[in-house]
Amino acid sequence: MKFASSYEPNQYEADIYAAWESAGVFEPSAPTIPVDNNADGEDDRFEKDAKYYSIVMPPPNANGNLHIGHGLTIALEDSLTRFNRLKGKSTWYIPGADHAGFETWVVYERALEAQGHTRFEFDRDELYARVWDFVAMQRGNMELQLRALGASCSWKDLTFTLDENVIDRVYTTFEKMWNDGLIYRGEKLVNFCPKHQTAFADIEVEHKDEPGTLWEIQYGPLVVSTTRPETLFGDTAVAVNPDDARYKDLIGKTVKLPLTDREIPIITDEHADPAYGTGAVKITPAHDFDDFEVGERHNLERIQVISEDGRMINVPEKYEGLTTTECRKQVLKDLKAQGILKGEKSITHSVAHCYKCGTVLEPMLKEQWFVDVEKLAKTAIEHLENGEIKFHPVNKQKVLINYLKNLKDWNISRQIPWGIAIPMFRKADPEATDEPNWIFDRRTNLKEIEKSGVKYIRDEDTFDTWFSSSHWPIVCTDWSEENPTPYYPLNVMETGADILFAWVARMIMMGLYVTGEVPFKEVYLHGLVLDEHGKKMSKSKGNVINPMDLVAKYGSDAFRLGILRGRSAGMNQAFSENSVISGRNLCNKLWNISRLIQSIVDEDESEASRESGVSLSYTTLNQGEDWICRELNDCLEQIEQDMREYRFAEAVETLYQTIWDKYAGWFLESQKIYRNVPLLKKTLETVLIALHPFAPFVTEAIWQNLSWTTGFIIAEKWPSRLKFDPISAEQFENIRNIVSEVRGTLQALPGTNNTNKYGLLYDNDSLVEDNILLIKTLTKVPEINPLNGAPRGLRIALANHELYLDVPEKVVTEYKDALTEKILSVGRELNALNARMLNPNYVEKAPEHLVKETQDAIKEKESLISRLKAQLSLI
C-alpha cells in the first residue's frame, strides 16, 4: 500500500525537492538570451508575454535566517512561478543572496569586538576578506531554508550582490553617471552614527519623538532658543524673520558669541519663525540640517565643532575633547554663571536615531558621493504616470510618484568596509598638475594607481547597498545592451511594501537609466505579517514566529497555504498557527482523496483486467459527474483570474472549497455508487495540478504514488476544460437541494438521532426515482419509496419536489411550530419581493433579467408557501 492513512510531509519533502532539482525542472525551458539575434522583429511584447515569465527573488541576507516575511515572499513568488510554468511559459525564478552591507557589518563588528579586536586594527581589504569568510560560513543556511519552503528557483543562476558581474554592472553605471554629470562629490551634512562610524541615507534614519529641553540664551541684544547649547561654538550667525518688527533695527549688526570672543552677524531668513521661542535662532551650519541650508543661502562659514567620534573640537581649550553631553552640561553651567541663560522649558521633538543600534545620530559635515536624482526621478515619474507599471495595491503608484516628486539627492557613500568599493581615486598631490582631482577607475583592488604619471589614491568608502541593488532586475537577468534578454523587463517584482521607496523606486530609476525600459511590468507589494493579535512581531515582545518551526511541524505546503490565507496586497495582517493547521488538514484531505481513488482504480483494474491502466478518454454518465466537471472548470477559471489579479488568498479559498466540499463532499460521495474510473483519474489529475502552485510537495508526493501518472507534476501542463452536459450538471443542483433540505429537516425534528429512522416518500418525481440510491446514501434515510396514495408524513420544504419524510402523525404535530415559523419566514421574503415589484420605478428602470428573476422567485415562494400551508392544514 503506497498511501499511508495520513500524509506525513517529513517523509516526502526533502526527497521531492532533491528530485526536482536534479531533474533540472526549475530552469527555464527557453534560452535566456535569444539565439536568433537577427530575428524578423516578430518577437514583440505580446509574444514575449505568452512565452516567457521572469521573476526575481528579493535577495535574503546571506548571513541570516529566513523570517516569516521571507516565508510569505516565497509563498507568493513560488505560486506565481509554478502557475506560470504549468501554463507552459518558459519560467525563470532567479534566486539571490544579499551581502546586506550595513546589517552584516554590524553583526561582524560585534563578533570582532567579542574577540577583543577593533576594526581599526585592519585595513579595508583585510576586513573585506574576513567578512567574506564569515558570510561564506553562514550562507548555506538561508539557501537550505529556501529549499524547505519549496522555492522552485533556478539555483545555477543564483546571484550574490557581490558577484563580479554585479560589481561590473554597478561600475559601468557609475561611470556613465559620472560622465553624465549625475555624480558629484559634495560637502554636505549627513546623518552620522558615532558608534558605527558611518553616514546614512535619509531613508535609513529612524525618527522618534522624544522629550527635550529648549533653552533660551542671551546673545547680546537678543535671546535665541536652542535645544543644543553645546553647538554654539559652531554658530556663524543669528537669524530673524525678515518680517519680524521686533528685530528690525538689529539686522546687519553683529553680536558677540557667548563664551567666545567671536562676533557673528544678525541676518534675516524665512527659516526663523517669529512665533517660535523668541523668534531669533542661532545658526550652526555644520551641525544642523536647516542651518546648513541657511548657511548656503547666506554664504556662511561652516565650523565643525563635533568630531566623528562625538567629541568637541575647534572649541576653547576648556571644552576641547569633551563628549557632547559633558560639553552641554559645562556650557549651561557657564552660561548660568554669567547670567545669560534666560530660560528653559520642556518640549517634545523628533530625534534621528541609528536604525540598528539606536544611537542618536549626529548631523556631520562630510564629503560624500551624491547622485543628482532630479533627472532620474523625473524620467521615472513620466513612465509611472504613463501607466507602464501596474501596482498591486493600486494606490502605491500615487504614493511612489509623490515620493519621487520630493526626492532629494542621494548620498551613496558608506564608511564601512563590507560593500562594493567606490571606484574613484583622488589625486595624491592636489597641487601637482592640471589633472582632475578625482578620476574613475575600476581597479579598486589597488590602494593607489598611476595614470599618465600622476599618482591617485583610492577612496576608502563603499556604496550604499541600495545603489547596487537598484540594478537587481538587470543583473539577475544578465541584461546587456549587446544581448537584451527576453526575460527583461521582469513580469513582476514582488517585495515588501516597506521598501517601496528604498528599493522599488530606485530600481525603476536605475532600470530606466541603464536600459531605457522600466525594469518590471507589475509590482506586487506585500504587507507585514503580524502576530495573531495584529501586533508587530518583535524579539522584545517575544511574539516572533519562525517559519521553519511551522514547516517542521506541519509541512511546507501547510505553511504556504496558511500564510496566503486571508492576505491581500499591501496590508499588514495577522497570522496565526490555526491557518497553518487548516492548511495541513487540506493536504491530508487531498491525500485521502487520492488514497480512495487509487483503491478504486486498483480494484477496477484487477476486476476488469483492462488493456491499459492509462486512459485519457472519459465520458460523464450521470448528473454528479457532469456537475463536478462544471465545478472544476469554474474553479480553473477562477484561479486563472485570481492569479492574473494577484488575489492569492481567493485562489486558495476557491481550491479549499472545491476540493473539500465539492469534490470530496459531493462528487466522491456520489462515486461510491457509480464509479467512473476514467473520470476519477482525470478529475483527480485536474485537482492536483490546480493545487500544485500553492501546495507543491503534497501534490507531487501523490502524483508519484499514483499508479497511472508519469513524470513530475511540476512539469505538467495546466488542465484544459472538461467536457460535460450543462443541463445534467444543473440537475445535480436539484439533488443537492433535496439532500440538504432532508438533512436539515431531520435535524430539526423533535428528538435526537433521527437519521436512519424515517423513510422518504416521493410522488411523480423522476429525478428522485433515478437517484434513489444516491439520495439514500447522502441523507442516510433507510428507504425511499413512491408515495402511492394520499400525502402523509412531513413535507420537505421544496417548491419543485413532492417529497415527504415518512414520520408518524405525532412527530408531525410536534413539528408544527417549526413549520409555522418556516411559513412566516418564507412569507417575509415573499413580501419583500412583492414590494419590489410594486415599485413602478424598479420595473421600469432595473435591467430586464433582474425583474424576471424577481418574478420567478415570487412564483417559487408562492408555490412553496401554498404547499407548506396545505401541510399545516392537515395537522
Added chain:
RNA sequence: GGGGAUUUAGCUCAGCUGGCUAGAGCGUACGAUUCACAUUCGUAAGGUCAUAGGUUCAAGCCCUAUAAUCCCCACCA
C-alpha cells in the same frame, strides 16, 4: 503640516463594475460514526456592514461630513 490606508459575525478576513435572503475559515452549540480521512461527517445559532446625512428603482460598495485605529513622509531653533 502633507500623504496613504483601515473600520463587515466572538476572532481573522472576503464581498470585484452598486443588483437574489451580506459570505468563508476558526471558534461556539447540537448531533453522527467500523468500511478514504476525528487532521472526519452533518445541522444550527451568530451582522443596525463605525456614525450622520446625501445620490439612486436599488448602497456594505458611490458622494459629503464626523469618529476611532494604523502606517509613511516632512518639520520641530
